[in-house]
Amino acid sequence: MSIPIVNSIASWFLKKRFHQIELFLKYPNEVQNELLLSLIAFAKDTEIGKEHDFASIKNYSTFAERVPIKNYDGWQNVIERSRKGEGNIFWPTPIKWFAKSSGTTRAKSKFIPVSEESLEDCHYAASKDLLCMYLNNNENAQLFTGKSLRLGGSKQLYKENGTAFGDLSAILIDNMPFWAEFSSTPSNKVSLMSDWEYKMQAIVDETRNENVTSLAGVPSWMLVLLNNVLETTGKKNLHEVWPNLEVYFHGGVSFTPYTDQYKNILPQDNFKYYEIYNASEGFFAIQDQNDSNDLLLMLDYGIFYEFIPMNIYATTEEKAIPLSEVQLNQNYAVIITTNAGLWRYKIGDTVRFTSLNPYRIRVSGRTKHHINVFGEELIIENAENALKSVCNQTNSEIVEYTAAPIFMQGKEKGAHEWLIEFKTAPNNMNTFNELFDNALQSLNSDYEAKRYNNMTLNKPTIHVARKNLFYDWLKQNNKLGGQHKIPRLSNTREYISELLALNTTI
Numbered sequence: 454m455s456i457p458i459v460n461s462i463a464s465w466f467l468k469k470r471f472h473q474i475e476l477f478l479k480y481p482n483e484v485q486n487e488l489l490l491s492l493i494a495f496a497k498d499t500e501i502g503k504e505h506d507f508a509s510i511k512n513y514s515t516f517a518e519r520v521p522i523k524n525y526d527g528w529q530n531v532i533e534r535s536r537k538g539e540g541n542i543f544w545p546t547p548i549k550w551f552a553k554s555s556g557t558t559r560a561k562s563k564f565i566p567v568s569e570e571s572l573e574d575c576h577y578a579a580s581k582d583l584l585c586m587y588l589n590n591n592e593n594a595q596l597f598t599g600k601s602l603r604l605g606g607s608k609q610l611y612k613e614n615g616t617a618f619g620d621l622s623a624i625l626i627d628n629m630p631f632w633a634e635f636s637s638t639p640s641n642k643v644s645l646m647s648d649w650e651y652k653m654q655a656i657v658d659e660t661r662n663e664n665v666t667s668l669a670g671v672p673s674w675m676l677v678l679l680n681n682v683l684e685t686t687g688k689k690n691l692h693e694v695w696p697n698l699e700v701y702f703h704g705g706v707s708f709t710p711y712t713d714q715y716k717n718i719l720p721q722d723n724f725k726y727y728e729i730y731n732a733s734e735g736f737f738a739i740q741d742q743n744d745s746n747d748l749l750l751m752l753d754y755g756i757f758y759e760f761i762p763m764n765i766y767a768t769t770e771e772k773a774i775p776l777s778e779v780q781l782n783q784n785y786a787v788i789i790t791t792n793a794g795l796w797r798y799k800i801g802d803t804v805r806f807t808s809l810n811p812y813r814i815r816v817s818g819r820t821k822h823h824i825n826v827f828g829e830e831l832i833i834e835n836a837e838n839a840l841k842s843v844c845n846q847t848n849s850e851i852v853e854y855t856a857a858p859i860f861m862q863g864k865e866k867g868a869h870e871w872l873i874e875f876k877t878a879p880n881n882m883n884t885f886n887e888l889f890d891n892a893l894q895s896l897n898s899d900y901e902a903k904r905y906n907n908m909t910l911n912k913p914t915i916h917v918a919r920k921n922l923f924y925d926w927l928k929q930n931n932k933l934g935g936q937h938k939i940p941r942l943s944n945t946r947e948y949i950s951e952l953l954a955l956n957t958t959i
Contacts, residue, residue: 470582484753485752488757489757499541501531532564537616538616543794544566546569546570548567570792571755576621579754586727586749587727591699596666596667599666604669656678664695665698667699674909677909683718705731730748736754747807748813748815756792761786784803786801804817827858842892843888847880850876852875854941855942868912874917893913
């Protein structure tokens with residue numbers, strides 16, 4: 454079968470799905486309520502289903518009264534039992550896979566259950582819908598005349614107690630349907646390589662002569678790869694390497710810091726960027742319009758959504774609301790119930806709605822301050838524990854600190870920039886920096902991955918703040934006393950730029 458015929462058939466099949474999408478666009482709340490009741494009915498005989506008497510739940514109100522909202526810490530024990538092979542705890546079908554990601558308060562990594570249903574009806578369904586949206590908006594697209602260059606995680610799948618765990622991307626690639634593998638590059642063998650440095654060059658070697666029509670991956674990692682492609686080929690931009698390249702599907706971290714760098718290596722005005730919102734827990738939203746930052750919330754992937762207004766989050770008044778009660782331009786913490794058996798689970802993300810008909814969102818941040826410009830998910834507790842450990846080792850003491858990203862510039866890698874005011878400074882700042890970097894890597898597996906061989910992140914840059922710098926900054930900004938605090942971690946350079954400028958004055 455020729456590639457043009459494959460392209461024609463694939464386009465027809467994917468566009469046909471658009472008529473099904475129109476159902477939840479027209480009846481969003483009805484689709485969500487029906488989905489919730491089907492999840493409850495399917496899991497009524499599980500351990501959790503019996504504990505909360507799922508069999509008698511007939512509406513959302515009863516569900517919300519009986520089932521508590523929990524974060525990963527609240528799920529960790531039952532997930533560990535499931536990882537050891539115990540079944541029917543929170544989902545009736547076997548949980549074969551666990552997506553490993555970083556960042557709980559007590560563990561270096563967390564393990565998110567991935568069921569057969571979530572794999573097929575959520576993650577893979579979303580991949581097809583992403584193409585559907587794009588093809589519906591771009592009738593002259595020629596995606597299937599070539600291949601999609603996918604850039605996934607670096608970790609292999611590790612078997613344990615009859616279950617497997619690894620990066621979500623590794624799970625997806627390892628179980629990829631034939632249609633996706635046929636239209637993708639590099640090969641599964643290269644995609645699943647564990648050595649990132651070797652893998653990057655292998656991808657370049659395998660894809661440079663392919664007819665690549667689209668890109669898919671996290672912006673920070675993809676930028677490293679694409680710069681390697683240009684360096685290897687000696688070309689000025691990527692259109693000289695892949696003349697038919699037309700779109701980049703991206704997600705995972707904010708694209709804003711990378712916009713100009715991508716435009717430099719993809720200078721054609723008609724090149725498209727499509728954003729997605731996915732995580733180990735599920736695939737949530739897709740950009741459904743050209744040149745838009747708004748993401749359509751996907752309502753028929755086996756995920757039931759609830760939201761907690763951030764103005765009452767983590768207070769005694771905290772209460773979740775269903776999709777039908779959200780309002781425009783208000784920050785909400787996202788709560789999900791999924792077809793992998795996560796019931797009222799706090800994923801830690803915040804969103805705001807830009808449209809209620811249909812429901813479109815923008816990801817506004819995390820429920821806690823963090824740095825996640827490069828996919829490293831560095832949270833405050835990681836920083837606090839690392840600093841405490843290194844201070845103990847170096848007999849030093851910290852008064853205040855803040856940190857922000859150093860964004861990638863051309864081929865220069867990113868990094869974290871720290872400004873620390875010491876009460877007792879270490880004897881050797883180079884030693885302090887080395888120990889601190891190692892401590893962060895030991896506490897956070899995503900940071901560790903980004904620091905591997907300086908592939909995406911260089912070693913942190915640490916500045917010693919003058920005495921009373923942070924006090925002076927608070928005073929200058931009329932923030933002395935009360936509830937005002939130093940911004941510990943930030944995804945922007947707003948605070949650290951002001952503080953660094955003030956650090957030169959007395």
